Each structure stands twice: as C-alpha cells, then as structure tokens.
Amino acid sequence: MTFVALSALEYVVPANVITVAFSAARVNQELAKEGISFPFSNRFWASNWPTGKSPLPGYIIHLIPTIVIIIAPHRRWLILSSWTSRDNPLQVINFAIVVGLFWLRWRRPDIERPFKVWWPVAIFFLAASTFLLVATFLRPANRIGDTPPLPYWLYCIVGIAVLLFGVIYWAGWRVVPRWLGYELVPQKEVLSDGTVVTLSTYKKIQ
Template sequence: MFFFPVLVVSSRNVITVTFAASRINQELAKEGIPLPFGSRFWASNWPTGKSPLPGLIVHLIPSIIVIIAPPPAVAYPFILDIEGYPGQIINFFIVIGLFWLRYRKPNVHRPFRVWWPFAVFFLAASAFLLVAPFLKPSNGVGDTPPLPYYLYCLVGIAIMVTGVLYWAGWRVLLPRVFGYELIPRKETLDDGTVITLFSRRKLKNQ
C-alpha cells in the first residue's frame, strides 16, 4: 500500500511531462523547424485531430535511447538527471533575459514585475545548480555508477548545443553560404492547425 501513492504521483508526473514535451515538439514543427518527412506531419494532430501524437513520437525516440543506453541499474536516476540539468540551463538564461529586458527596455508596460531580489536569488540558485554537479562527490562516483558523475551534465549540454547548431545551420549558415533567404508563409492543415513553412528565395546579388 505504501507504494501505491508513489506510483500514482509518479504516473501523473510522467504523463504531464510527456504530454507537455509532445506539445513543445509540435510547436517547433509548427514554427517551420525542418524535421524528417516534413513539418506538416509533425505539426499535425494526426490521427484524432485533437492530440499531438506525432509530437509524442518525437519524444518517444530519444526517450527509448536514454532508457536503453545506460546500465539498467542506473537508468532511472540518469534519466532524472538528464531531464533536470537542461531545465536549469533554460532557467538561468530566462533570468538573464529578464535582467536584459529590465536594462534595455525599462519603460515597457509589464502586467507583473518580479521583485528583483527574488530574481537575483533565482539566478544564483540556477548558477549553483549548473556548477555543483561538476564538483566531485564525497564517494567519488555519484548516484549513477559506473557512469561518471558529471556525464549527465555533458549529455544535457551536448543536446542543447546540438539544437542550437542545428537551428543556426538551417536559419543562418546555409542561407549565407548558398545565397538565399527563407521566406515564411502560413498554411492551414486539414485538422485546422496553422503552421509556418519556409520557401527559399535566391538573393539577387548572388
């Protein structure tokens, strides 16, 4: 009986995170980020017209890899670590962006203004959580032996850097090298989903 509440809470967390991740994947496809087989499928609500199953498939593929790749005994804590570390990176840059907006656009109307000591504390906490995992633990191995204690940090950073490089290559580097620009246009799918698609237009001076 003790494990039943834990099972229920864990299941709700998994379902919530999975659905949220599938929606994020769908939104990326709706913004025109190039994916295999085209953005239309991944941005759609196929087959029901109500839920983002294609986005869930995108979430499923790396999830299976992360579950299978590490040793079975440490797969679960390793997954939790990988999930948490990139989130702290995002939190860190969100607070940096908040301070940047406060500095560059101080007079913009804001429905809510966070009290800056809270933002400073949140920034310090995020910075600590980004640095602390690289400090060698007292047992020397962390909670995912035989994997290095810092491996999940490197994996999380590598995933985010790969995403940034992928976007930069598609949006900046390739157009500059081959002399074209990406022209956005809107398209409505059969299920009512509005997506952004890009077409290439050759630059005249190229």
C-alpha cells in the same frame, strides 16, 4: 489524470515516463507549428493525425527514447541519468532567462510591462541557477554520484552537448543558408484538421 495519479506511485516508473511523453508530444507539436525545422515535413509533425484530436506525430518523436527507458536493462541508473541529464540544460535556460531579464531592464527600461518581477526574487533566482550549474560539476563525497557505473560528471556533459547540438541544428537551417545567399520566408498554412502551421521556404536574396 490517470497517468498523473499512477506516476505519483514511487515505483511505477513507466507511468511517470508515459506522463512526460504525453505532455512532450504537445510541446513537439507546438515546435513544429511554430516553424522549427523538423525532418521530412512540418505538416505531418504539427498535425493531429490520424484522429484529428491528439498529436500522435509529436508523440512518435518522444516514443523511441521512452521505449528505451522502459525496457532497457539496468533501468535504475538509466532513468536517473536521463532525469539528471535534463536538469543541467534546464538550469542553463533558467540562467539565460534571468540574465535576459536584467539586460532588458538595463537596455530597455522604457518598455511597458504589465508585470514587473521583484528585484530580490530575480537575484535569488539568478543565484540559485548559478549554484545549480556549478554544483553539478563538483565531485561528490563518494566520488561516484547517483548513477554508477557512470561517472558523476557524465550527465552534465551530456546535457551541455544536447544544448550545443541544438545550437548547431538551429544554425544549420537559419544561419548557414544566409551565408549562402538565401533567406527563410515563413508562410502560414491551415491543415485539414484545422491546425495552423508555419512553413518556411528558402528564397534567393536579391
């Protein structure tokens, strides 16, 4: 709660960065626990080492860019560009979610749903996501944007590049091995701190 309170202050940027890193550490840990392939071993990244109570390994993943944002020169444009670079991939994901909702309603109307979103809300959400995706590529009136000296379109390209890198990374450990005649076999394992992690091994397809 202290981090949240400090981040509410307008000019306490490091506190806001630390707050994001605090939550991102748990996101990173959950990704490792679900079997998303991380460098080295998922046992380490999914663990609560060294205390057994908090995900320090997940925080380490976020630590390097956090330090860069805090201590780098020209912090204003660096922070603004890092925030805005996040928005574009977020809207792509939001767009994909609502399109998937429409697709499921059309292809699988028989699925039992404990809750159904109201159609006007879904349509509005789709329109808003589409607008935000398109608007980021429109040239601003000052022809510069909010992150000079960087061009206004750069953060959009960076965001899309991050998404594409994620697709390539996923294909590298899920699709390419199948082309080579291997399949991914997931297995559950309980770590010494009680964390349950999914570990995958490659097995030759018979």
